[in-house]
Amino acid sequence: MPTVTKICCIGAGYVGGPTCAVIALKCPHIQVTIVDLNQARIDAWNSRDYKLPIYEPGLEDVVREARGRNLFFSTDIDKAIQEADLIFVSVNTPTKKSGVGAGFAADLKYVESATRHIAKVATSSKIVVEKSTVPCRTAESMRTILEANSRPNCRFDILSNPEFLAEGTAINDLFNPDRVLIGSLQTPDGIAASNALLEVYANWVPKDRVLTVGLWSSELSKLAANAMLAQRISSVNALSAICEATGANIDEVAHAIGYDSRIGPKFLRASVGFGGSCFQKDILNLVYLSESLHLPEVAEYWKQVVVMNEYQKRRFSKTVVDTLFNTITGKRIAVLGFAFKADTGDTRESPAITLVRDFLQEKALVNIYDPQVVHEQIWTDLTEVMPSVPLSDIKKQVHITTSALECCLNTEAVVIATEWREFREIDWEVVYTGMNKPAFVFDGRLLVDIQKLKEIGFQVAVIGRGERL
Numbered sequence: 414m415p416t417v418t419k420i421c422c423i424g425a426g427y428v429g430g431p432t433c434a435v436i437a438l439k440c441p442h443i444q445v446t447i448v449d450l451n452q453a454r455i456d457a458w459n460s461r462d463y464k465l466p467i468y469e470p471g472l473e474d475v476v477r478e479a480r481g482r483n484l485f486f487s488t489d490i491d492k493a494i495q496e497a498d499l500i501f502v503s504v505n506t507p508t509k510k511s512g513v514g515a516g517f518a519a520d521l522k523y524v525e526s527a528t529r530h531i532a533k534v535a536t537s538s539k540i541v542v543e544k545s546t547v548p549c550r551t552a553e554s555m556r557t558i559l560e561a562n563s564r565p566n567c568r569f570d571i572l573s574n575p576e577f578l579a580e581g582t583a584i585n586d587l588f589n590p591d592r593v594l595i596g597s598l599q600t601p602d603g604i605a606a607s608n609a610l611l612e613v614y615a616n617w618v619p620k621d622r623v624l625t626v627g628l629w630s631s632e633l634s635k636l637a638a639n640a641m642l643a644q645r646i647s648s649v650n651a652l653s654a655i656c657e658a659t660g661a662n663i664d665e666v667a668h669a670i671g672y673d674s675r676i677g678p679k680f681l682r683a684s685v686g687f688g689g690s691c692f693q694k695d696i697l698n699l700v701y702l703s704e705s706l707h708l709p710e711v712a713e714y715w716k717q718v719v720v721m722n723e724y725q726k727r728r729f730s731k732t733v734v735d736t737l738f739n740t741i742t743g744k745r746i747a748v749l750g751f752a753f754k755a756d757t758g759d760t761r762e763s764p765a766i767t768l769v770r771d772f773l774q775e776k777a778l779v780n781i782y783d784p785q786v787v788h789e790q791i792w793t794d795l796t797e798v799m800p801s802v803p804l805s806d807i808k809k810q811v812h813i814t815t816s817a818l819e820c821c822l823n824t825e826a827v828v829i830a831t832e833w834r835e836f837r838e839i840d841w842e843v844v845y846t847g848m849n850k851p852a853f854v855f856d857g858r859l860l861v862d863i864q865k866l867k868e869i870g871f872q873v874a875v876i877g878r879g880e881r882l
């Protein structure tokens with residue numbers, strides 16, 4: 414079995430960065446080098462004052478301990494590949510924007526270029542690990558590219574080792590994973606490579622939590638896990654619409670069904686819709702895979718999870734417009750939270766983007782506050798979602814504030830889009846005093862105490878609560 418002493422990770426993003434930083438922390442005897450084409454990102458990882466490129470609780474402590482000891486960030490990709498025995502490919506795999514499968518299939522151009530890079534510069538045998546989420550059988554394409562382009566003395570073993578961390582809890586998820594999944598060809602070389610990676614994780618993960626399976630099962634399990642998690646949210650969100658129409662309470666319903674040990678209580682929180690870079694992308698990928706395999710009913714089944722999510726976002730913004738007397742033109746609305754979930758600065762596919770777009774299209778004025786999202790990112794997201802509107806016009810309608818209280822001042826309505834802890838602790842009395850009347854709160858994250866807000870004088874609408882206003 415090959416022993417791993419040097420690891421290279423291609424891709425210093427939300428997955429490559431935290432994952433390999435934790436490997437370095439837990440395996441001081443292994444040298445870990447995380448590389449990226451993006452110089453600014455690498456500079457941020459190397460910054461003296463630890464202004465890391467991503468916000469993730471606990472990450473800074475890990476980087477502080479390991480960086481410069483056995484953890485390195487670099488743009489010298491060739492050198493890191495040449496030195497490593499094991500290479501993680503942790504590049505982005507977004508949804509294709511054009512060509513065959515546009516809007517559904519995963520765009521594998523970054524995986525392919527990273528693979529070609531390995532083939533071109535490697536001077537010794539390597540274990541190459543797919544860390545990115547990829548369609549079933551991508552490992553086969555990687556092997557074909559590597560074998561066709563490599564030097565004669567280089568052998569490549571390909572493993573699939575999908576990542577299950579969630580943003581906001583990444584460090585804890587990496588320290589205590591429910592499971593680590595390693596897929597390999599079931600050949601002696603494939604199993605030896607799988608064991609080599611298993612030994613890396615065994616430095617801190619109990620061996621019975623490391624599942625070793627075939628390559629294709631491993632690749633498909635990642636898509637399946639995300640699809641099933643997202644399906645739970647769409648299911649509970651579909652029920653939230655029934656609750657609003659009937660007077661049932663989605664919190665009580667979720668609690669009651671979650672008590673069934675076969676269903677379980679986690680991931681049943683109704684919301685304004687799921688966001689994040691992966692759920693939608695991975696389901697659409699699964700839809701595309703199903704269609705390619707001539708399984709239209711299967712494709713249609715999974716597609717509904719995304720359809721329901723879009724419906725939930727639209728339904729929520731429509732509730733805001735309907736409740737504010739069918740027009741929000743010229744009215745100022747406070748949007749609390751712009752990240753796709755709490756404890757991250759990531760805005761990819763954030764439901765807040767859709768809500769703000771809808772409000773702007775209704776000609777409202779919007780204040781936005783998020784404790785972690787950088788202002789530049791908000792402008793980028795709004796420009797992307799409204800490509801025909803110049804940024805200068807968007808800026809006439811949107812004001813980004815630096816506190817929740819400032820955000821709510823002189824507005825007609827407050828919309829809670831992200832479940833940041835600080836929004837639970839808002840002084841609603843102060844907010845009420847500073848708002849125009851009647852003052853409305855629309856809670857897309859089940860955060861507020863409806864009764865308390867009503868006593869203050871607010872009109873309140875909460876996702877999945879029938880007793881509105």
Ligand SMILES: NC(=O)C1=CN([C@@H]2O[C@H](COP(=O)(O)OP(=O)(O)OC[C@H]3O[C@@H](n4cnc5c(N)ncnc54)[C@H](O)[C@@H]3O)[C@@H](O)[C@H]2O)C=CC1
Pocket residue numbers: 423424425426427428429448449450451454490503504505506523524526527530544545546547576577578579580690691
């Ligand atoms: N964000 C998340 O929480 C999770 C993401 N994943 C999967 O992990 C993969 C990576 O996702 P993120 O880290 O969020 O993406 P990201 O976009 O944050 O990071 C990817 C990085 O790869 C770099 N890159 C692309 N091509 C390169 C090349 N040829 N050479 C060197 N660097 C290159 C980019 O510059 C970028 O910095 C995706 O497949 C995603 O589906 C899986 C689990 C969790």
Ligand SMILES: O=C(O)[C@H]1O[C@H](OP(=O)(O)OP(=O)(O)OC[C@H]2O[C@@H](n3ccc(=O)[nH]c3=O)[C@H](O)[C@@H]2O)[C@H](O)[C@@H](O)[C@@H]1O
Pocket residue numbers: 546576577578579580581639642646679680681682683684685686687688689690691692753754755
């Ligand atoms: O492949 C990935 O990228 C990752 O996708 C998700 O992680 P992440 O998107 O970071 O965060 P989640 O906690 O899953 O939340 C996703 C979205 O669902 C929403 N959500 C989550 C849970 C819930 O009960 N209700 C709900 O609306 C969140 O607010 C958020 O917008 C999965 O949880 C990870 O296991 C997976 O590795």
